[in-house]
Amino acid sequence: MGTKVVLMEPKPVRHVLSLSGGKDSTALAVYMRDKVPEMEYVFMDTGEELPETYEYLDKVEAYLGKPIIRLNPDRPFSHYLDIYRGVLPDPRTRWCTRMLKIKPFERYVGDDPVISYLAIRADELHRKGYISTKPNITPVYPFIEAGLTKSDIYRILEDSGLGLPDYYRWRSRSGCYFCFFQQRIEWVGLLENHPEYFEKAKQYERFDALTGQSFTWNARESLDDLQRPERIQQIKEQYLKRNQQQTVKLHGSLTELFADEDEEVQSCLVCHL
Template sequence: MEVMEAKPVRHILSLSGGKDSTALAIYLRDKVSDMEYVFMDTGEELPETYEYLEKLEAYLGKPIVRLNPDRPFSHYLELYRGVLPDPRTRWCTRMLKIKPFERYVGDDHVISYIAIRADEPHRKGYISTKPNITPRYPFMEDGIRKEDVYRILEESGLGLPHYYRWRSRSGCYFCFFQQRIEWVGLLENHPDLFERAKRYEKIDHITGERFTWNQRESLEELSKPERIAQIKEECMARPRSESNKNFSLMEILGEDVDINDSQSCLVCHL
């Protein structure tokens, strides 16, 4: 009787285009030779994200597999009756990120490497309910902290993604977790993408029903010159340490300001 050989365990690292998952890919490059690198490409990413991934791909010497959803964002927006994703529903993460990843994995036994650092044990990352996917946290295992991540990126020559100049995290250009100053940054750096995000918003002036990225104000309201000036003033008034006085938005806003991250959204933001 022919004996079926067991399929080998697959090693997969999901990249978000952010600093932590990039640093983890660099950190493990020579430690896990058969690593698969994947990026869940929603089709709604920033140009800087794609540029950064190309640089990382060259550094790794291996392709980064782009995983696309089976339908575009606009399809799911229609399916959800025009209700934009928000911190409570987060259907965009589920449909555009998690499903493509689980489809790529299939039923294979996979070790999924997650870039949560030793100085953020409160975060857990995306942990699949599929029994064939086992999470592993190399940075937590090896005591790698934020300052180590910066060092890894600098020593590799990659540095930080350029969007960190005006944004505090990776993710789609219309991510609802953006703070107002980041929406201003999108308007100033990518006005075309800001306009696309604005077109997704709907306000019924008769019923008062609003489908906007931010519950308190629409992008139309936010983009008024006097409101932009106010947002910038409020941002610059935030306390800054001596180390970040030269103004990096990521440093001033921090990584977890006004966000109660769940496991799923770390797929986008690590």
């Protein structure tokens, strides 16, 4: 008697779009809403985000008409900081992205075949980032395929009525309040808009008396040094001088205060799109 062969039905392909709370991923969610009705929207919530991010996500959720699934890490940032012996994440290690963003996303999709929608624009083909490399996850780039650039992203957000998150008044990126990719002027913005978060970020910095090594968010200076009034004034003057010709008015009243920098280009895609 022969062996009966049972054919397994292939798993259906899932469509997943990760939102960071930033302009590009939000514009992509708006752009794809009616194109892929079965889209799953997720947000990797580290628990260390700005309040403006959560407020913006609530607005986006209402616009999309379906829930944005919040994915949380299995342990908080402080737990992993202990594991890494107090060594803060930096552009080379990025352990925060790996443990707080990538792993929750990979746990969520499991082994299902997934199409992951990424909001890299047609005007940033050079951009590199840190995303999942699991073989069952296939990335696609709708903005690149459609030839959409930064001006299109602003138009999509304006036409949708969502506009930009409030933190864009003083910050150029989404992500954790202590993100090491922040420019100095953005740390000043954090200090002036959320002094309690600035103090929390400062408490993570430390000096090891045994080795003489400093663990700071910025490689060149501590937040304690950065918050001195004379240093704040210097940072503001340098920033205004550097961006004198690059200030662009948006939406009639909103001003984009931050020019793209190499830091933004190499930043973690899952955090900052």
